[in-house]
Amino acid sequence: MSLFSFRSSDGRDIAPEEWLRWWASLYPRKDNLEHNDLIAKHESLSAADFERIGRWKDGAGTEGRWKPNVASVAYQIWMQAASELPRCPDENRVADFLDNWSERKCRNEYRSGEVQQKRFGLSRATTLLHFISGGRFPIFDSRVRIAMTRLLNSSVPNKVRGYLDSYCPLFSEIAARCGTEDVRVVDNALFCFGDRSLQFSK
Numbered sequence: 001m002s003l004f005s006f007r008s009s010d011g012r013d014i015a016p017e018e019w020l021r022w023w024a025s026l027y028p029r030k031d032n033l034e035h036n037d038l039i040a041k042h043e044s045l046s047a048a049d050f051e052r053i054g055r056w057k058d059g060a061g062t063e064g065r066w067k068p069n070v071a072s073v074a075y076q077i078w079m080q081a082a083s084e085l086p087r088c089p090d091e092n093r094v095a096d097f098l099d100n101w102s103e104r105k106c107r108n109e110y111r112s113g114e115v116q117q118k119r120f121g122l123s124r125a126t127t128l129l130h131f132i133s134g135g136r137f138p139i140f141d142s143r144v145r146i147a148m149t150r151l152l153n154s155s156v157p158n159k160v161r162g163y164l165d166s167y168c169p170l171f172s173e174i175a176a177r178c179g180t181e182d183v184r185v186v187d188n189a190l191f192c193f194g195d196r197s198l199q200f201s202k
Helices: 016-024 029-040 047-058 075-084 091-102 121-132 142-152 160-177 183-193
Strands: 105-109 115-119
Touching (some): 016 183, 047 121, 075 105, 091 121, 142 183
8 A cells, every 4th residue: 555645734644534534634625616516517529518628727717818829728639528528438439539639739820920729638637537537537637647646756657558557446445445435535635735835844
């Protein structure tokens, strides 16, 4: 079993169950309400629902942010999802699904004449998988990677195989150590534990 370092906000070692309660309690309630509504619809997600997933993931709460050429928003690829209505892949096709979506590229063109291309990325691809799987697959974003480094004192590769072969088993192990089957609570705790502003000694 992996040696996790479960810590409080002041860096003290605490029991896994206490770690889960404390960090999960810090997650924004509004984000969970939107998340849970979309998860409940995972078998019948509409085009509008995929747009909601994109807005939720990219923090595009206003119309001014939900459009092309916004640097932090992968609008074009989320709209592809809204058009294609992807469904949860079979177990043996998950890696292909993540490879496909994470490598899709947005093209942003700005008034200055600058053109940028950016990948949809693994964080968004796992978010898409998370919702179409009804929450069965966890989200793997930058905060989660920071959280895992703090828990393990080593990093999980930001690659499809790193996600499937390392992160998903570790996620299940964390849930077991914390005594919960509620994977969303574990997601919330990891998100908050991975806050960049926290300062922990090595």
